[in-house]
Amino acid sequence: MKNAVGLLGRKIGMTQVFDAEGAAIPVTVVQLGENIVTQKMTPEKNGYSAIQVGGFVVKEKKLNKPERGALTKHELPPLKPLKEYRVDDHSSYNVGEGLKADVLLQEGMLVDVQGRSIGKGFQGTVKRYHAGRGPMSHGSKFHRSMGSIGAGTTPGRVFKGVIMPGQMGNVTATVRHLKVVKVDADKRLVLIKGAIPGADDGLVTISPSKTKWNG
Amino acid sequence: MNQILKEVEAPFIKDNLPELNVGDTVKVFVKIREGGKERTQGYEGVIIKRGGSGINQTVTVRRVFQGIGIERVFLLHSPRVEKITVLRRGHVRRAKLYYLRTRTGKATRIKEKITAKKAPAQASAARQEA
Numbered sequence: 001m002k003n004a005v006g007l008l009g010r011k012i013g014m015t016q017v018f019d020a021e022g023a024a025i026p027v028t029v030v031q032l033g034e035n036i037v038t039q040k041m042t043p044e045k046n047g048y049s050a051i052q053v054g055g056f057v058v059k060e061k062k063l064n065k066p067e068r069g070a071l072t073k074h075e076l077p078p079l080k081p082l083k084e085y086r087v088d089d090h091s092s093y094n095v096g097e098g099l100k101a102d103v104l105l106q107e108g109m110l111v112d113v114q115g116r117s118i119g120k121g122f123q124g125t126v127k128r129y130h131a132g133r134g135p136m137s138h139g140s141k142f143h144r145s146m147g148s149i150g151a152g153t154t155p156g157r158v159f160k161g162v163i164m165p166g167q168m169g170n171v172t173a174t175v176r177h178l179k180v181v182k183v184d185a186d187k188r189l190v191l192i193k194g195a196i197p198g199a200d201d202g203l204v205t206i207s208p209s210k211t212k213w214n215g
Numbered sequence: 216m217n218q219i220l221k222e223v224e225a226p227f228i229k230d231n232l233p234e235l236n237v238g239d240t241v242k243v244f245v246k247i248r249e250g251g252k253e254r255t256q257g258y259e260g261v262i263i264k265r266g267g268s269g270i271n272q273t274v275t276v277r278r279v280f281q282g283i284g285i286e287r288v289f290l291l292h293s294p295r296v297e298k299i300t301v302l303r304r305g306h307v308r309r310a311k312l313y314y315l316r317t318r319t320g321k322a323t324r325i326k327e328k329i330t331a332k333k334a335p336a337q338a339s340a341a342r343q344e345a
Contacts, residue, residue, distance in 0.1 A: 012219045016270055018227055022246065022295040029223055191223065200217075 005085045006207030007099060008033045008055030009190065011115065013200045017181065017191065027181050028196045030113075030204060032188040033057075035099040038076055040090050050086045051093050054079025055203075083205070102185040110209040112176045115198035119170030129163040173197035177209050216269060224270040229292050235274055237262050237312060238305030238325050243276060243289055244297040255297055258287060261305065261325065263312035277315060279323070284316060304328040 009032040016024045033056035041050040058080045060068065071079060074095050087093075105111065125131035126144045134142035149162050175196055182191040196204055208214055235241065242259045260278030263286070267273045272291045277284060289296050305325040315323050 013217050015220050015224055017223070018292075018294050022293055024290060024293060027223075029220060031219060187222075189219065189223070 004207045004210065005051070005053075005087060005099065005104065006083075006114075006205045007035050007101060007104060007190075008053070008081070008083060009188075009204055009206060010056075011196060011198055011200055011202045011204050012189075014195065025181060025193055026195075027191040027193055030190045030192060030196070030206060032101050032190060032206075034077075034079070035101075036076060036079060037093050037095050037097055037099065038071060038074065038079060038082060040093065040095060041084065048086065049088055049090065050084045051090050052082055052084045053099060055081050055083065081203070100185065101188060101190065102183050104208065105180050105183050105190060105206065107180055107182055109180050109214050110177045110211055111180055111192065111206050112174055112209050113178055113192060113196040113204055113206050114172060114174045115196060115202050115204035117169045117171055117173040117197045118199050120168040122166060123168040124165045125163050128165065128168045131163060177211065221269075227270055227292055227294075232291060233299060233301050235262060235265070235291075235299065235301065236304070237265055237310060238307035238328070239301050240303040240305065240325075241274075241276060242300045242302055243287075244299070245289070246295045246297055259302070260285075260287075261312065261315070261323075263315055265310075277312075279319070304330070 009030040012029040012031050014026065014028050016026050019025055034054070036054050036057075037051055038054045039052040041048055041052065043049055054071070054076070056079065057077045060078045062080060063071075063078050067080075068078060071077070076096060093099075120127070124144055125146050126133050131146070133144045134140050136143055146164065149164070150158050175194070178196070179193040180190060181193050182189075184190075190206060192206070198204060239262050240260070241262060242257050244255050244257050246253055247256050258276065258278070260276040262274050263277045264275040265273070266275070266288075270292050273288050274291060275286055275288050277286045279285070289299075291299075304327065306328040307325060312325075
């Protein structure tokens with residue numbers, strides 16, 4: 001599957017703005033990185049067609065020598081992280097040029113936002129899957145533990161997909177079809193309606209949704 | 216608060232809001248839309264609660280209308296809130312006046328705040344001289 005070209009940014013936090021009607025809209029503010037094209041992958045050389053984009057300009061010491069070498073070859077600033085997007089035709093992209101936020105994102109269009117969700121650690125079924133719990137008092141000894149995980153001799157095994165305790169959060173999460181409220185290309189800010197995954201200052205990718213409404 | 220968030224909010228923040236305190240009697244002028252037409256409606260009552268910060272600042276205004284208590288929450292920086300005028304400053308000893316809900320009639324009266332006029336200006340001037 002081909003990824004739509006996206007933009008890397010950092011989640012700044014949530015606030016609200018007012019629309020023309022005077023209604024308050026909850027928005028998440030994302031500050032986009034520089035998003036500079038660092039390399040073009042071609043079918044002849046790499047076996048597939050894609051563009052590689054560097055998200056943020058960082059200090060030189062943040063990169064190791066091989067990472068720095070690959071960028072200095074094209075006379076690029078130190079960039080991190082690098083991300084590839086599959087595109088059929090990359091003639092419109094040039095190495096060293098930044099992806100333009102106001103071209104890729106327009107006000108009113110729908111976007112998918114991907115980020116790393118806030119880690120909750122090792123959690124039981126009550127918190128992780130909203131499983132029910134037993135009474136906490138009146139002599140009950142069954143508080144928050146798991147219930148049955150299946151029948152006995154038949155089937156003689158535990159079915160796959162039974163909810164159990166484990167790591168909750170800290171996984172890549174995508175929220176789809178969020179509306180772009182405002183794009184400020186000069187300040188590199190995007191205002192997205194609603195909540196997006198991850199903590200403030202977390203890395204997120206914004207890409208146009210594949211819907212009929214986006215044309 | 217984050218500097219970038221402040222910048223995003225800045226164009227919406229009103230700078231002409233009066234000083235509003237819990238216990239004050241105020242009149243809030245709200246824009247309402249009726250069948251494509253816009254008009255302003257006044258709502259008078261006592262501030263029983265202040266909430267939020269920044270762009271999300273709110274006041275809860277309570278009034279008793281035809282024997283039924285009404286509490287409306289106004290988003291202070293909303294463009295729909297056209298104007299707020301303070302009719303009376305109240306002297307109260309609580310941050311939230313929830314106790315008014317259980318009271319009716321004379322018991323809901325709030326003492327008027329008596330402040331010396333221009334006292335803060337004189338005090339600051341005296342401090343500068345010294």
